[in-house]
Amino acid sequence: MKKKTKATILASVASVLLVGVALLRKLRRRRRQLPRAPYVNHAAEREEYINSVLHGTERHCVNQLRMKPIAFHHLCHILTEGEHVRPTIHMSVTEQVFIFLHIIGHNVRFRVMSSRIYRSTETVHRYFKVILRGVLKLYRALIRLRSEDTPPKIKNSRRFYPYFKDCVGAIDGTHVRASVPPEIQGKFRGHKDGTTQNVLAAISFDLKFTYVLAGWEGSAYDSRVLNDAFTRPRGFSIPNEFNDRPPENEQELFNLRHSSLRTTIERGFGVLKKCFRVLDAEPFWSFPTQVKVVLACCVIHNHIMGVEPNDQIMEDAMNQVESSDHQQETQSHRESVEDSRSWNAKRDEICQAMWSNYTRSGE
Template identity: 55%
Template sequence: MDRNQVQNAIVGVVASVLAFGALWIKILKTRKEIASHPRVNQDYERENYINSILYSGDRHCINMIRMRPIAFFNLCDILSRNNLLQSTKSVNIREQVVIFLHIIGHNVRFRVIGSRYYRSTETIHRYFRVVLRAILKLYKLVIRLPDELTPSEIRNIPRFYPYFKDCIRALHGTHVRASVPFNIQERFRKRKWGTTQNVLAAITFDLKFFYVLAGWEGSAHDSRILSDALSRPRGLRIPEGKYYLADAGYGIRNSCITPYRGVRYHLKEFSDQGPENAKELFNLRHSSLRITIERVFGILKKQFRLLDAEPFWNFQTQVDIVLACCIIYNHIMGVDPSDLLNYGLYEEPESDLIIATLTVREEREEEREWSAKRDEIAQTMWTDYMARSIR
């Protein structure tokens, strides 16, 4: 190889090295731009998306986070004022609550929410837990014991008053899908429903929860769950002389009146023919009074789709989520900027009261007592009903 060829070869190598170096510098610069540019856009896009939820009208806000903006900002204010949530350097209270409501409202997985809000799955998971704990601490504030007066929903309707004048609330239960370890699945299996947790709630006639007991296995009988609720030191309480309406599954017992068994009950059963005796009339009106109560869990499950889906948390979190949904539901039902914000969290004194388990004989005596009361109500209804029919 002569001298010119050597020089040309060297020049070619140098040119190739320089070209490769220039290309590599360009690639590094481009990668740097790609890596740094989205961070600015992420913050902007996230804020823009949250604003679109909260400021694009009531209907859009309800569709996305299941409440109007006024209820949302009220909830954030309550959580902030009671020091239950704090903004952090990267995630403010508003974003924390929006993300939580988005998840329970639509049953969206953490990784999906993370990509939509430009957050890591770990961040979404962490703040979901933070908000869940904060919401649970609102139980005493939002799920409050009502007064003992006859509800206006009874007092103002002649079909119900004075017959149900001592009825102040109603009991209702539902099954929520549950995911539990294989070795205890049989206890949680509810026939065709699969594994569920059985939830008991006491509900006022203006459709608010005032007591919720979640976590019982799906196979547990309603009457057993009610006994547990009544036996807890800070459990369900029924004022003396008053009673709750309940379905037949709870069984007639002290301060709990159920319909007559083996007698027409559901409203549709009376569509072609009216009541023919006192028991049928009682069941018809019992059903009419409870029908609105039965809607509450249906509303709750439609509002929070997560309750009707296969859970992906541990069981205690599944129980906590049911309670949180009931708390948020009550907040939405009763929201009033000049009302709720005036109440702080309060601690009720611990009670040492423990309700003793009744003997079989005492239970039978209670059944006879409240069966007699039901008979008395039914007969009075029937007498008045027949008198009006004659006129």
């Protein structure tokens, strides 16, 4: 009986093994029949994508990188010539700059960019930091006062000259969205919703930034930020029409003409944020990097204006800014009290001279 039971068990095991072998053979046959995924040459695909942008239409390049090919190649040249950025065995300077510009222009995440160019997220992040450091090294060369001479916009206008002959540009602050740890978010909550950093900038009448100070908390008053700019070793220094109704006194005339000059800074900020979407979106990197990105965007803006001042995206952005309604923020009582008496005296002097000439000649 025992021998019979043992034989039965062995027969059962043998049949199970035979069934298993048959199943394995069947699965192998099916595996051979499944089509394999096509081989993708990542290097070739990456090169084709970059070339399609840089050697396609100018408009396509501007849409992707926020500048024309001539400005792109010139940027690569000055970064390489100054040894601010070097090619590596893994990536050319062209690709490094391409990645950086696409990210800040469209607020693209590192992982999204990595899938587009077949690179790892870590690689994209690393070279983004490389180009960011390189661009910031161009700050002193590209963001500075061009001349202390009276700008043509003022010198060639009877409305502005000689009253504003010492004016070389406009200065103001703007808020850029910021992402900070919860324990310090209170300091970064200013006039706008959410957390922001307060960015002070001066801009010339040809829409080039001449000074930028970023990183202040959104709750900081503009006057505090300005005082900080004055006290820094390499800080900021100053070389000494709303309706159809005509102005009725010297104060109205001054305000009318002064505001038309001041809109320069508003247009500058508007164009900057239209071109670089990263400045108007929730940041996804550390706060020190957020501050550097603001400065880098201003540097690249000046680079574009220097190489291609009539760049289509700049023109489109300017038109959008000019057609939109600008909402001015009112000064707090504390800020208004901080206006210097010397400026008030200077303003009154200009008002009187301007009004005297206006009532005499009508200009």
